[in-house]
Amino acid sequence: MSKLNRTFIFWILMAFVFAFALSNLGRSGSNVPSVAYSQFLQDVKAGRVEEVYIQGQQARARMADGKTARTFEPGDPGLVGDLIDNGVTIRAQPPERPGPRFSDGPIGEHFRAGE
Numbered sequence: 001m002s003k004l005n006r007t008f009i010f011w012i013l014m015a016f017v018f019a020f021a022l023s024n025l026g027r028s029g030s031n032v033p034s035v036a037y038s039q040f041l042q043d044v045k046a047g048r049v050e051e052v053y054i055q056g057q058q059a060r061a062r063m064a065d066g067k068t069a070r071t072f073e074p075g076d077p078g079l080v081g082d083l084i085d086n087g088v089t090i091r092a093q094p095p096e097r098p099g100p101r102f103s104d105g106p107i108g109e110h111f112r113a114g115e
Contacts, residue, residue: 032060032068032069032070033068033069033070034069034070034071035069035070035071036071037071037072037073037074037076039071040059040061040069040071041079041082043061043063043069044082044083044086044088045082045086047064047086047087048063048064048065049061049062049063049064049083049086049088050062050063050064050088050089051088051089051090051091052083052088052089052090052091053091053092053093054073054090054091054092054093055092055093055094055095055096056094056095056096057072057073057074057075057095058070058071058072058073059071059072059073
């Protein structure tokens with residue numbers, strides 16, 4: 001095999017490794033234990049939750065003992081009130097979008113401006 005072919009194969013493999021690493025960047029939360037929403041509410045009301053990060057319907061909690069847990073927030077209209085009443089710090093962001101879309105770029109802005 002020529003040196004040019006080996007170099008080409010090396011860079012193709014590096015591109016795959018890089019793409020794999022990028023695709024797994026946002027998945028680091030999968031090692032955080034999941035708890036039932038009812039257990040999460042009990043922990044909030046018992047003062048065991050210090051901070052909650054909500055993104056869409058996913059909630060990640062930092063507990064008073066330093067551990068973290070995650071749960072699915074089913075759209076409970078009383079959740080924010082429960083968190084505030086129990087002194088929990090709330091951090092929130094909109095749901096994560098799956099990837100770039102046509103409407104995200106400058107051309108998409110042009111079409112949105114004409115709406």
